[in-house]
Amino acid sequence: MVKVTFPHMGHMWLCVKAMLEYLGVAVVIPPPSSKRTLALGARYGPEFACLPLKLNLGNFIEASALGADTILMAGGCGPCRFGYYAQVEHAILRDLGYRYELVVLEPPERHVGQLLSRIKTITGNNSWKRVYRGIKLGYQKIRAVDELEREAHRLRPREIVPGSTDRAFQEALKEIERAADLEELAAARGRAGETMRSVRIEERDVLRIGIVGEIFTLLEPFANLDIERRLGRMGVEVDRSIYLSEWVNDHMLFGLIKGLRSRRDACQAARPYLKHFVGGHGQETVGSAVLYARAGYDGVIHLLPFTCMPEIVAQSILPVVSAEMDIPVLSLTVDEQTGEAGLMTRLEAFVDLLERKRARKNVEGRICFG
Amino acid sequence: MVKGLCLMGSKVGIPRALLYYYYFPMWRTFFEELGAEVVVSGPSTKSVLNQGVQLAVEDACLPVKLAFGHIAGLARKVDYLFLPRLVSVASREYICPKFLGFPDMVRQTVPHLPPVIDVDVNLYRRNKYLFSAFKEAGKFFTASAARVYLAYRQGLAVLKEYQKLLEAGFMPEEAMNLLTKAAGKKRSPAAFPLSGRSSGQMILAGEEKPMVAVVGHPYNIYDSFISMNILRRLQQAGVKVITADQVPEPVVRAEAAALPKRLFWTLSQRMIGAAFYFLHAGRVQGLLHVTSFGCGPDSMTGELINRRARAAGAVPLLNLVLDEHSGEAGVFTRLEAFLDMVCFRGGKFQEA
Ligand code: SF4
Ligand code: SF4
Numbered sequence: 001m002v003k004v005t006f007p008h009m010g011h012m013w014l015c016v017k018a019m020l021e022y023l024g025v026a027v028v029i030p031p032p033s034s035k036r037t038l039a040l041g042a043r044y045g046p047e048f049a050c051l052p053l054k055l056n057l058g059n060f061i062e063a064s065a066l067g068a069d070t071i072l073m074a075g076g077c078g079p080c081r082f083g084y085y086a087q088v089e090h091a092i093l094r095d096l097g098y099r100y101e102l103v104v105l106e107p108p109e110r111h112v113g114q115l116l117s118r119i120k121t122i123t124g125n126n127s128w129k130r131v132y133r134g135i136k137l138g139y140q141k142i143r144a145v146d147e148l149e150r151e152a153h154r155l156r157p158r159e160i161v162p163g164s165t166d167r168a169f170q171e172a173l174k175e176i177e178r179a180a181d182l183e184e185l186a187a188a189r190g191r192a193g194e195t196m197r198s199v200r201i202e203e204r205d206v207l208r209i210g211i212v213g214e215i216f217t218l219l220e221p222f223a224n225l226d227i228e229r230r231l232g233r234m235g236v237e238v239d240r241s242i243y244l245s246e247w248v249n250d251h252m253l254f255g256l257i258k259g260l261r262s263r264r265d266a267c268q269a270a271r272p273y274l275k276h277f278v279g280g281h282g283q284e285t286v287g288s289a290v291l292y293a294r295a296g297y298d299g300v301i302h303l304l305p306f307t308c309m310p311e312i313v314a315q316s317i318l319p320v321v322s323a324e325m326d327i328p329v330l331s332l333t334v335d336e337q338t339g340e341a342g343l344m345t346r347l348e349a350f351v352d353l354l355e356r357k358r359a360r361k362n363v364e365g366r367i368c369f370g
Numbered sequence: 371m372v373k374g375l376c377l378m379g380s381k382v383g384i385p386r387a388l389l390y391y392y393y394f395p396m397w398r399t400f401f402e403e404l405g406a407e408v409v410v411s412g413p414s415t416k417s418v419l420n421q422g423v424q425l426a427v428e429d430a431c432l433p434v435k436l437a438f439g440h441i442a443g444l445a446r447k448v449d450y451l452f453l454p455r456l457v458s459v460a461s462r463e464y465i466c467p468k469f470l471g472f473p474d475m476v477r478q479t480v481p482h483l484p485p486v487i488d489v490d491v492n493l494y495r496r497n498k499y500l501f502s503a504f505k506e507a508g509k510f511f512t513a514s515a516a517r518v519y520l521a522y523r524q525g526l527a528v529l530k531e532y533q534k535l536l537e538a539g540f541m542p543e544e545a546m547n548l549l550t551k552a553a554g555k556k557r558s559p560a561a562f563p564l565s566g567r568s569s570g571q572m573i574l575a576g577e578e579k580p581m582v583a584v585v586g587h588p589y590n591i592y593d594s595f596i597s598m599n600i601l602r603r604l605q606q607a608g609v610k611v612i613t614a615d616q617v618p619e620p621v622v623r624a625e626a627a628a629l630p631k632r633l634f635w636t637l638s639q640r641m642i643g644a645a646f647y648f649l650h651a652g653r654v655q656g657l658l659h660v661t662s663f664g665c666g667p668d669s670m671t672g673e674l675i676n677r678r679a680r681a682a683g684a685v686p687l688l689n690l691v692l693d694e695h696s697g698e699a700g701v702f703t704r705l706e707a708f709l710d711m712v713c714f715r716g717g718k719f720q721e722a
Binding site for chain 1 (some may be wrong): 380426427429430431455457462463464465466467468470473474478479490629630631633634635661663664665666667668669670671672674677698
């Protein structure tokens, strides 16, 4: 029987695992991305490849040691590199002597049958009805995880006991992970919610920062050096411009699920500054910054991997958004050389700036209206 | 965008950067036919680059920085800037995300811009949409749709001639000069008696000099400043140079079809298809792969070219990465070592 693995991206493993195991497919979860993963990817990947590619590569090498023999990945048709990741990674692995089968879920070019037949190579004899329920289970799990993350973002800067949010979050995640079908998941969601509610908080005047940028860097804590938790501990409430369920809907379910926060609003908001899509989430990045400014956030942090093309376009444009909408923007480029110390210094300076800006505003407010 | 008819003789600025090297003859013909004067920025220099480096974000790739420099230099000298948004120049393909956002990046970054003609060129769905871009651009100069159409046809005809010259082995600036001269006499395709070719055989025939193939983005290899004049220097070292642009389109496509998945970047497809061809064509003794620091598409295609070259083993490959700090000395040393390997020659590569 094949043993399927796939690259890490935040908590995505949890839903893919649920989906595949529901269908009786053996799954190998790569060890969580670590310095070692990145070192492997950087050693064997192209020098100027973007960070996600290097981490994918490291994931596959590490998963191979655990017995994985088949890679499952999403595809794409450009213009950014992601659409060609699988093929380049596969070529590198093959030359290194890893015998991986590759299954890429490409957006159907001609008819949806192409996609379905690729799915069948993994799911084998399961009926379509069961495949559908498997996908639904995986998808509902991400929705659940997204909810938990949003809740954690709210709790962290307000928690009374430092670290209590993170502990509750991990526990709640386990509840979601353990659910083996949709019925169990419904109950698990309830318990996970309880767990999160048990975190004791007090109302505080917190800063609010919107995090925008390249999807992988946003979702993978290892890639962004755990920026959400760091900011949370510094007393900042964060929001992220994209959550996993939205990405999965766009890239793996081809937008079939309606009613999520959609790319359209962000792209619309970007138009005065960036009129055209530029691949990846470049236009969404600009638009989300505009939306955060309108929503009264104190600042925006822009995350991008070194050499990321769509985000470099966004990075060129964000200073104008920042000036015109009067919202500070901090752009952080990450690669294998990014160090914790440097990041912390920049985050602290940025939070400091936002605090002073808010204090000034409060003073001005009192002068005008007080 | 300020629309409306402008006076005859208004100046349209075109930066000598990015796909200038592929499309300038068409663009120029088009605007001149409509009565505009076309102004091109001068050749790249250190100060053009410096200006671009100052304006662009640090992470931008070298060609984009350089283009910013060219545009900044032109901005005050012209009435319009022509910066088409090159979304797609072939069906179901793109160029690079930075081309998709280029006019916006410029607008938000370069000061003192005149009105920008940033029409979308988007052939992703259908090839016939090319005219719609020119139709939009033409509106700046005339209300007559017929005149615009004629100018467009004229531009296309010149582009065809230009592409033939490139395939025949002329470097872009040479080919453009030839076209200008021919235009002085009579603009007709017969001015260049080049037989149509459908296979790559002919380009590899001829003199028995050692042949080195140079594969890279046109705006890297044909810009003599940014490429440190590599093409000329190779020629001076007694090497016959061939570039990806001399390989006929059907050959490029056929070679690139060996990839596990169709490549969605037009320029990269040309580079990789030509490289694969050069690797087994027999006549080519060395492959020089030129990229710019931080180029996204090149990081992927370069990897595939490298792997193919290593597996084939027959043709030595040199990767040259250009950035704003590249020192000539280092590059020349590596080139020289490469040429020694390619030709087993005693003669030395000339630095002057
Ligand atoms: S969005 Fe950026 S990081 Fe992601 S694949 Fe594209 S270029 Fe790489
Ligand atoms: S293809 Fe490479 S060099 Fe050209 S604009 Fe894109 S990233 Fe820059």
